[in-house]
Amino acid sequence: MSAQKRVAAIHDISGFGKCSLTVALPIISVAGIETSVIPTAVLSTHTGGFTGFTYRDLTEDLRPIARHWKSLGLTFDALYSGFLGSFEQLEIVSEIFDLFKTKENLILVDPVMADNGELYSLFNTDFAAGMAKLCSKADIIVPNLTEAAFLLKREYREGPYDKAYIGELLKALAALGPSRVVLTGVWFDKSELGAACYDDSTGETGFALSKTIEGYYHGTGDVFASALLSGLLNGFSLSDSTQLAVDFTAGSIRRTYEAGTDVRFGVNFEAGLPELIRRLGLDQK
Numbered sequence: 001m002s003a004q005k006r007v008a009a010i011h012d013i014s015g016f017g018k019c020s021l022t023v024a025l026p027i028i029s030v031a032g033i034e035t036s037v038i039p040t041a042v043l044s045t046h047t048g049g050f051t052g053f054t055y056r057d058l059t060e061d062l063r064p065i066a067r068h069w070k071s072l073g074l075t076f077d078a079l080y081s082g083f084l085g086s087f088e089q090l091e092i093v094s095e096i097f098d099l100f101k102t103k104e105n106l107i108l109v110d111p112v113m114a115d116n117g118e119l120y121s122l123f124n125t126d127f128a129a130g131m132a133k134l135c136s137k138a139d140i141i142v143p144n145l146t147e148a149a150f151l152l153k154r155e156y157r158e159g160p161y162d163k164a165y166i167g168e169l170l171k172a173l174a175a176l177g178p179s180r181v182v183l184t185g186v187w188f189d190k191s192e193l194g195a196a197c198y199d200d201s202t203g204e205t206g207f208a209l210s211k212t213i214e215g216y217y218h219g220t221g222d223v224f225a226s227a228l229l230s231g232l233l234n235g236f237s238l239s240d241s242t243q244l245a246v247d248f249t250a251g252s253i254r255r256t257y258e259a260g261t262d263v264r265f266g267v268n269f270e271a272g273l274p275e276l277i278r279r280l281g282l283d284q285k
């Protein structure tokens, strides 16, 4: 068996509500990849739709954790950041990238900060500018359409979209620095929803769509980005990894819709893990 890949996942841990580390850990682990974590904060729930949640900030721990890892000589095949709670955390994560970046490894930034045309309550436009700076250090970014607008300081546009608009947006996002961009929440007509991907080194754009399911489901961005990274680290192309992540996320949403679960509670991605293992070809190994 070849050497196991290792990821450093830098997100908060929301105890309830299936997002960030409680999603990244199981998905990346099931993909056969060792998942080390740097928790940025501990919350009782995520911030989307719950009130009264607890929030323990771990900003002071981030540098010491990274320095300890460095002193141990640890290396990572990917550094994967998601929800970061403050401007200061953006700076520190940028330093952590510098500490562990190599020629071969991959930095994936999911610029978690907004959806449905609005910034999440904890963030402002300064934070969005800081996130754009962090994205400039990434090899790959995974914004939704709202985050894309804030990263580019543009007006958010409601769908339906067209291929020319999405293509231009992907190129503008790549011009921030990352050579690959995967944009989520893309749709051309109401029946299908998914993602678009762009590789600046080849100029190739791809689209991966799935049947639309009504409703706004929490944590799907984290499910998507974790599945995407799992595909990439298992040697799948950008477009195949994007399709894999769309199918995995859409399946998770469909099961949750059919069960009638409170949309704040996150999606049932767990039941899709055996299929993810099969799609990655890991059941043959």
Ligand code: PXL
Residues within 6 Å of the ligand: 012, 014, 019, 020, 043, 045, 046, 047, 048, 083, 112, 120, 218, 219, 220, 221, 222
């Ligand atoms: O799913 C993104 C996310 C992660 N972590 C926390 C959040 C959110 C989105 O609202 O609140 C704490």
